[in-house]
Amino acid sequence: MFNNAANGHKESQLLNPFTSVNERGSPRPKFSKDEYGKPIAGSLTEARGQKANIHVFREMLELCQIIHSEGYAHNEDNPKLKVILFGELFNIYTCINDKLVGLLLRARKHKFVDFEGEMLFQRRDDDVPIFMLKTTDEIKAILNEKIEEVRRSSSPNPQATSILIK
Numbered sequence: 001m002f003n004n005a006a007n008g009h010k011e012s013q014l015l016n017p018f019t020s021v022n023e024r025g026s027p028r029p030k031f032s033k034d035e036y037g038k039p040i041a042g043s044l045t046e047a048r049g050q051k052a053n054i055h056v057f058r059e060m061l062e063l064c065q066i067i068h069s070e071g072y073a074h075n076e077d078n079p080k081l082k083v084i085l086f087g088e089l090f091n092i093y094t095c096i097n098d099k100l101v102g103l104l105l106r107a108r109k110h111k112f113v114d115f116e117g118e119m120l121f122q123r124r125d126d127d128v129p130i131f132m133l134k135t136t137d138e139i140k141a142i143l144n145e146k147i148e149e150v151r152r153s154s155s156p157n158p159q160a161t162s163i164l165i166k
Helices: 002-015 044-070 086-093 100-109 136-152
Strands: 082-085 129-132
Touching: 044 082, 044 086, 044 100, 044 129, 044 136, 082 086, 086 100, 086 129
Parallel strands: none
Antiparallel strands: 082 129
């Protein structure tokens, strides 16, 4: 068994472009479009990436909940949809987290919030309104579904854990 493990490691080092093994006939690795840029299934790298995704989903929910609690109703048909100025949100949220602009961009990508411009900057964009496009209940349901999807894709034999947003 030891020899099998040693031979397997030696073969993997022959394929590694950063190894110092001299007799390397390193063929180009072949990846499909689905595999390219993704970690090996079941690896610790994959597990860390999934944990990070779940963490970001929770932070996006927290951001939307703050906008909901501190913002003002902007839609007469649905008073649960709120709006807040970036300057106000920046003053509230910097005490909680220092990644506000990145989270806003990520939340806009998922169509939870919307605002004008590519990037928001403190002081320059303090008067830019940030609009919620979905209610916090809808966002929570969407993010729970995404968390479940990440959890199911983690390995062929997933562990039962309670990581849903409550």
